[in-house]
Amino acid sequence: MSLRTDSQRHWLRRTAKGLTAATLLAVAAAPLGAAAEEHQGPAPLTGESLTVVSWGGPYAKAQKRAFFDAFTAETGIRVRMDDFFGGLAQVRAQVEAGSVHWDLIDLEFADVAQGCEEGLLELVDIDELPPAPDGTLARDDYFEGSFSDCGGAGIFFSTIYAYNRESFPAAAPSKIEDFFDLKRFPGRRGLRRSPLVNLEFALLADGVPAAEVYAVLDTPAGKARAFRKLDSIKDQVLWWDTGAQPVQMLADHEVVMATSFNGRIFHEAVVERQPFVIVWDGQVLDSGQFAIVAGTPRLAAARKLLLFLSRIENMAALTRYFPYSPMRHSATKLIYTHLETGVDMWPHMPTNPANMGRVLVNDWHWWRDHHDEMTERFSAWLLR
Amino acid sequence: MLSNPRVRAGALTLPLIAFLGVTFIAPLGAMLWRSVHEPLVADALPQTLALLEAWDGLAAPPEALYRTAAGEFQQLQASRALGGVATRVNRVQGGSRSIIMRTARELRGTAPASWREAMIAAHPAWGEAAIWGAIRRAGERYTIRHYLNALDLKQDIQGRIVAQPQEQRIYLKLLGNTLAASAAITLICLALGYPLAYLIANAKPPWPNLLLLAVLLPFWSSLLVRSMSWIVMLQKEGVVNDLLVALGLVAEDGRLIMVYNMIGTMVTMTQLLLPFLILPLCAVMHGIPPLHLRAAASLGANPRQAFLHVYWPQTLPGVAAGSLLVFILAIGYYIAPALVGGRTGQFISNLIAYHMQYSLNWGLAAALNFVLLVCVLVILVAYNRLVGIERLRFD
Numbered sequence: 001m002s003l004r005t006d007s008q009r010h011w012l013r014r015t016a017k018g019l020t021a022a023t024l025l026a027v028a029a030a031p032l033g034a035a036a037e038e039h040q041g042p043a044p045l046t047g048e049s050l051t052v053v054s055w056g057g058p059y060a061k062a063q064k065r066a067f068f069d070a071f072t073a074e075t076g077i078r079v080r081m082d083d084f085f086g087g088l089a090q091v092r093a094q095v096e097a098g099s100v101h102w103d104l105i106d107l108e109f110a111d112v113a114q115g116c117e118e119g120l121l122e123l124v125d126i127d128e129l130p131p132a133p134d135g136t137l138a139r140d141d142y143f144e145g146s147f148s149d150c151g152g153a154g155i156f157f158s159t160i161y162a163y164n165r166e167s168f169p170a171a172a173p174s175k176i177e178d179f180f181d182l183k184r185f186p187g188r189r190g191l192r193r194s195p196l197v198n199l200e201f202a203l204l205a206d207g208v209p210a211a212e213v214y215a216v217l218d219t220p221a222g223k224a225r226a227f228r229k230l231d232s233i234k235d236q237v238l239w240w241d242t243g244a245q246p247v248q249m250l251a252d253h254e255v256v257m258a259t260s261f262n263g264r265i266f267h268e269a270v271v272e273r274q275p276f277v278i279v280w281d282g283q284v285l286d287s288g289q290f291a292i293v294a295g296t297p298r299l300a301a302a303r304k305l306l307l308f309l310s311r312i313e314n315m316a317a318l319t320r321y322f323p324y325s326p327m328r329h330s331a332t333k334l335i336y337t338h339l340e341t342g343v344d345m346w347p348h349m350p351t352n353p354a355n356m357g358r359v360l361v362n363d364w365h366w367w368r369d370h371h372d373e374m375t376e377r378f379s380a381w382l383l384r
Numbered sequence: 385m386l387s388n389p390r391v392r393a394g395a396l397t398l399p400l401i402a403f404l405g406v407t408f409i410a411p412l413g414a415m416l417w418r419s420v421h422e423p424l425v426a427d428a429l430p431q432t433l434a435l436l437e438a439w440d441g442l443a444a445p446p447e448a449l450y451r452t453a454a455g456e457f458q459q460l461q462a463s464r465a466l467g468g469v470a471t472r473v474n475r476v477q478g479g480s481r482s483i484i485m486r487t488a489r490e491l492r493g494t495a496p497a498s499w500r501e502a503m504i505a506a507h508p509a510w511g512e513a514a515i516w517g518a519i520r521r522a523g524e525r526y527t528i529r530h531y532l533n534a535l536d537l538k539q540d541i542q543g544r545i546v547a548q549p550q551e552q553r554i555y556l557k558l559l560g561n562t563l564a565a566s567a568a569i570t571l572i573c574l575a576l577g578y579p580l581a582y583l584i585a586n587a588k589p590p591w592p593n594l595l596l597l598a599v600l601l602p603f604w605s606s607l608l609v610r611s612m613s614w615i616v617m618l619q620k621e622g623v624v625n626d627l628l629v630a631l632g633l634v635a636e637d638g639r640l641i642m643v644y645n646m647i648g649t650m651v652t653m654t655q656l657l658l659p660f661l662i663l664p665l666c667a668v669m670h671g672i673p674p675l676h677l678r679a680a681a682s683l684g685a686n687p688r689q690a691f692l693h694v695y696w697p698q699t700l701p702g703v704a705a706g707s708l709l710v711f712i713l714a715i716g717y718y719i720a721p722a723l724v725g726g727r728t729g730q731f732i733s734n735l736i737a738y739h740m741q742y743s744l745n746w747g748l749a750a751a752l753n754f755v756l757l758v759c760v761l762v763i764l765v766a767y768n769r770l771v772g773i774e775r776l777r778f779d
Contacts, residue, residue, distance in 0.1 A: 089741040117467025117485070135495050193730075195720075227551075234727075238644045241722050252621050254644075347715075365482050373478040373552060379735060380554040382727050384563065 043076040048301050054106040056083035057243065058267045062321030063106070067314040074308070077301050085242070088115050091293055095120050100295045103302040109148070109287040110364030116150035122292040122299065124152055128197040129310040132330035138310070141328045151289030153309040154327030155318065158283040158350035158359075159197045161189075162265040163257035164250045165275035176282030176358070179257060180205045180233055190246045190258025195241035195378035196283045196367065199257065200360055202229035204282045210360045217366065223374075227381055239382070250276055266323045266348050270341055280355040287327060323348035419530050419750035426525040428469045429456050433523040436516060441541055445516055450499035453519075457488040469522075475745055476529070477518035483509045517541035530751035555732070555752065562732045563759065565649065566714035570661075570707045572654045577661040577706065578699075584662070585669035596666070603659040611720045614652045618643035618724075644726030652724045657713055661706035668702025704771040712760055732756060 037167035046345045052068065054060040060081060065272065068079040082102070084090060088111050094100045107115065115121040126147055129138035137145075146154065161179050163172065173185050191198055203222070205214050206229045216222035238255055240246045262283070268274040290309055292302045308314060315326035316334035323345055326332055335346050346352055350359075367374075426433060429725060432453045439445055446646065460466035466488055474481035487506040496502035505509040521529065531539055532545060536553040540546050547553070584595045602610060617623045620639045628634040642648060680690035718733035725731075732752065739749035 009659055085741070087742045087744075089744055092744060114467060114471070117464065118470075118471070119464040122689045133539045162548070239727055245723075252619055254621070369474060369482050371473060372745065374552050375738060375743070376548075377734075379558070379730060380551060382730065383554070383557055 028375070036357075045072075045078060046076040048076075048298065049078040049080055050103045050298055050301055050305055051080045051082055052104045052106070052305070053082045053084050053099060053102050055086070055243075057264075058105075058271070059263055059322055059324075062318060066317040066321055067309055070314070070317070071305055071308050075301075075304060077305070079305070087111065088120060091115060091120050095294050098295070100297065102293050103296045103298050104290055104292055104305055106290055107151075107152075107288060108364075109146075109151070109289060110248055110368060112148045112151045112289050112291050113364065114368065115291060116148055121150040122294050122296075122302075122307065124150055124292070124303075128137050128307065130307060130312070132312055132328065134330070136330060138328070141330050143327055143329065146287055146327045148289065150291045150292075152291070152306040153315055154259075154287060154289040155315075155324040156285055156287050156327060156350050157324045158262045158285045159192075159259055160262050160265070160278050160280060160283045161201075161257055162250065162261045162276045162278045164255075165252065166275055167256035169254065172277065173257060173279055174281065176201060177205045178279070180229060182233060182236060185256065185265050187256030188236050188238055188254065189233060190238050190255040190260075192250045192259055193241050193382070195371075195374040197362075198230060198378075199223070199226040199374070200284055200362075201282060202226040202359070204360065205229060206371055210282075210358055213360055214363045214366045217370075223377075227377075230381070246309075247274070247276070250274070262350055263322050263324055264347070270338065270343055270348075280350075281358050282360065282362045283350060283355065283358075284318070284362050285350055286364075289327070319345045319349070325349040325351040397438050409707055411768045416749045416751060419747050419754055420526055420528065420729060422522075422527055422747055423525050425469050425472050425522045425663065427518070428460055428465060429453070429519070433520065436520045436523070439516070439599060441513055441517060441520075443635070445500075445513075447498065447500050449516075450503050450510070454487075454491050454499050454503060457484065458491060461488045461492070473515075473522040473742075475743075475748075476521045477514060479509075480515055480518050481698050483507045483515055527747075530745075530747040531755075533748055534751040534755050555735070555755075558730060558732045558735060559755065559759070561728075561730075562715055564648070565653075565731070566711050569653045569657065569714045570711045572650065573658050573661045574703065574707055574708050576654065577658055577665060578703070581662045581665035581669055581702075584666050585672075586607065586674070599659050599662050602655070605625050608719065608723075610656060611723045614655070614724055618651065627701060643724050644729070646725075646728055648724035648726065649721050649729045651721050653714060653717060656717075656720060660709045660713060664705040664709065665702040668699055668705075672698050700771060704767060708764075708767060709740055710772055711763070715756060715760065 007280070054063055060083065064079075064081060068081065070105075071077065072079055084105075086108060087174040088107075091102065091105060092251070093100060112121065116123070116304070126139045126142070126149075127137065129152060131137050132141045143156075161173075161176075165172070167187060168185065171184070173179065178185055179189065199217060200213050203216055203226050204210060206225060208216050215227065238249055238258075240249065243261060243264055246255075246260040247264055249255045250258050251268070251274055257279075262278060265276050265278050269276040269278075290306055292299070292306055296302055312326075312328060312331045312334065315328060316336065318324060319335045320337070320339040325335065332351065335349060337344050347354065349355070432449065435446070435449045435452055439449065457466060460469060466485065470481040470484040473484060486509065487503055490506040491502060494502065500510075510514045521527075529539065534549075534555050536546055536548045536556050537713050538548055580595070580599070584592050584599075587595065615622070619625070621643065622643070624642065625634065625639045629636055629639065634640060641653070676698070677690050680694040681687075685693065715731075716733055718731050718737055721729040721731045721736055733756075736749050736752050736756075739745045739752070
């Protein structure tokens, strides 16, 4: 299902009217795509091939252009990309069955940590990762607390909410409180059908300082408070499950604002020229890393790829295409302009201090402890 | 023995039996086994669990228990096996994972005089009974805990079965919703599909083939595409609403909400499942000679009577087969309800998928699966009583 491809999205939006145009667009775009894929590097192919699993959509396309193509060019090892929706289920199934066909996987940080603890991922010594150009060791170059025993490379991304500018010609929302303010900003909202991030947003909007959110959530009264806050907008919420849905809802005016990932909204606003605006206030910052699936028969090549991806220039290269900031200080200094549009990427980065006025760092330890009970409780709450 | 022709004929079914065994019975059996058998914690903490067995759950745990548990935690941590253990204890009691992981981290390489004090210093929870009870419960090699969880129940620290806290009860309600929505979808399919099937079975050529093609064409396209198309049709700025506004039937600011709610789920799933009802029904109707209705009319029956007493009873096997198919397929759907169902559109399969893909609690997923399977079996038995399973016809 590739709702992600832009020609199809347009089709959804304009239905019959746009059908012909979209078809023409797809036909016209096809040779361009083919031409881009033919751009192979000079290193002779070794016949080896690695399977890398990522999140699909514009993000995976950006990764391919930013570093996987370059890896093939440098080493001659082919990279085959596959999509998944996160989580460790397939990794665990492959490891338990002893038939690993995924080599490298782009995981959320919590999953890297869990997979590492449970032996589903190969161990990676931080000191193996390449140093910064000025010689700073990787362990000093990573942001504090942002590397695990199994991950390499790594990005920060954030969950924010965005609104459709056309919905608010006069005063526009600017704070997390505005998301919950139906009086000043009437209209439906899009939220992810999951307790993740929603509980944090609710508490932030209810006046809990970012530093205390998880401490409050840890108490029964705090959980009740978060759900009470969500109650106040409950019948004005459309719930989304996949990343393509909230941007679709915004484009269709089904909702006036929706939570999403900052990269998705950037892509829609800057590349697709949709009138979407990100509200950075109250952003929930999270991270992800590449990791190697334990027991892969292509371990040496997979390690080579992981080390390649952890090089400063490759970590920064993603920012030519996508606004997810690298996890290493030295790579952050290299953040580029957007290749396709020439837009300066720094203002779009979640780690830009201008966007970090009120930021909550996702406490995955808390979520690992409480995800199951919160999911049960959230599902029960939805049905009430 | 092989000279016996009946045995030889029977031997021809062996590949089928083997196929069923490999593709149906074995996975089902493995699933059931997983829902009651969870050896990981029992294998990982044998000595701790033996000591816990002797402990009554009321008095303060003895020092030996602390020392043994600390030792086994450290060993497991060294071999990267503690994470799996902690995750399973966490399923019995939320919050246990970080208690165990943090304690193991802080005890690494230490040899304190009092393990009890060291562990309580690492995390105060070790001074209370709850965490020990959770470890004991997670250490049961054979367990009914997943079934209790699937029925919104749990065992307290003394082993009594009690209800889950009110705000966490979800599975029974979701199961009820799933069954009710599936039944409603089946009825709508029947109401729409019956006349259409009649038309296909009785129209003059070339209409039957054309109508059948119209039924099958969407059937051959992707389920996801069809679900998404309904969003295009039904959403606030969608085709149907645009049409209604253009016709002046609905005001611009009064556009109807037809998707991301139960209406959306009903419409989409009805369209997705309709062919499964029409096809068996068509086959059965095809076999009913038109003479029967004419005979009924010639004997003085009015059309209503002729339908009720002559036609309808003969189509019953097709009705039963088709609606059973639709109902059972509907129970298991989850992508379509997730896309168009909105807040109330979750089916029990959505949570099964969550436990398969994200929480990795395959035991609970299997237990939920089994509960669903039991529901289907109960319905099959009921059908057998009402219609007679031997009268079902799918051809």
